């Protein structure tokens with residue numbers, strides 16, 4: 742059976758990460774990039790993680806995990822090097838909480854994909870635990886196709902789509918225009934500027 746793939750909005754949500762090693766750090770960076778409020782529970786932490794705590798980017802509770810630590814968490818990542826601690830976290834987690842267990846994925850209810858972000862573009866690759874290294878390799882291969890221009894191009898597409906939504910045009914015409922914007926010519930910044938400045942004319946174009 743397939744996993745259910747979603748893009749989760751975790752801005753301002755409490756994320757508790759148990760463990761302060763390399764694996765915890767990798768997952769914490771993705772949580773912070775997504776705007777989560779991160780608390781790390783770990784007696785020790787690698788330098789980069791301690792630095793994030795020093796800069797106030799996250800809260801580091803410097804001790805071993807206790808059951809109450811995850812009671813109000815929206816999302817939990819169990820990333821210690823002690824399998825018993827990780828499975829205890831999975832046991833305590835409530836049915837409605839999101840939990841990832843980094844050494845025993847079946848005990849949790851979600852896994853992390855390899856991620857590439859460029860502005861509004863996200864590429865995520867999962868092999869469902871078969872080969873995280875292949876997931877990373879496929880992610881890197883795909884990411885190579887999207888240079889920095891895509892960030893602006895996607896912002897442009899977003900702005901056009903928002904404007905089109907407000908227009909009283911037939912849906913089939915809106916779709917036609919949205920498809921037109923995918924033609925390679927529109928990746929040029931000059932062409933994008935032109936469309937934004939003469940949007941009415943673009944809407945009438947053939």
Ligand SMILES: C[C@@]1(CC(=O)O)C2=NC(=C\c3[nH]c(c(CCC(=O)O)c3CC(=O)O)Cc3[nH]c(c(CC(=O)O)c3CCC(=O)O)/C=C3\N/C(=C\2)[C@@H](CCC(=O)O)[C@]3(C)CC(=O)O)/[C@H]1CCC(=O)O
Nearest residue numbers: 843844846852853854855867868869870871872873876877
């Ligand atoms: C994609 C990525 C995202 C991320 O973690 O951010 C990710 N693992 C990454 C790297 C990586 N992981 C491992 C190695 C060492 C080489 C190797 O063993 O292959 C490396 C390479 C490295 O570390 O350099 C070992 C490993 N991983 C898991 C176990 C336990 C097990 O399989 O039972 C063990 C054995 C631990 C042990 O030996 O004890 C489990 C999981 N790892 C997943 C995700 C989920 C499945 C994703 C998928 O299959 O697509 C899943 C199921 C759960 C989860 O963690 O969510 C990230 C790469 C992205 C990036 O680099 O940007």
Ligand SMILES: NC(=O)c1ccc[n+]([C@@H]2O[C@H](COP(=O)([O-])OP(=O)(O)OC[C@H]3O[C@@H](n4cnc5c(N)ncnc54)[C@H](O)[C@@H]3O)[C@@H](O)[C@H]2O)c1
Nearest residue numbers: 760761762763764765782783785805806821822826843844
């Ligand atoms: N899913 C993945 O992507 C992936 C990849 C590689 C390894 N792993 C697994 O993840 C585990 C962690 O890897 P690592 O390289 O970060 O290990 P690590 O040894 O560098 O870090 C482990 C951390 O857990 C903390 N810790 C230990 N006991 C604790 C407790 N009772 N409460 C709170 N924190 C505690 C330690 O202080 C340390 O900071 C490995 O043992 C391995 O099984 C998972």
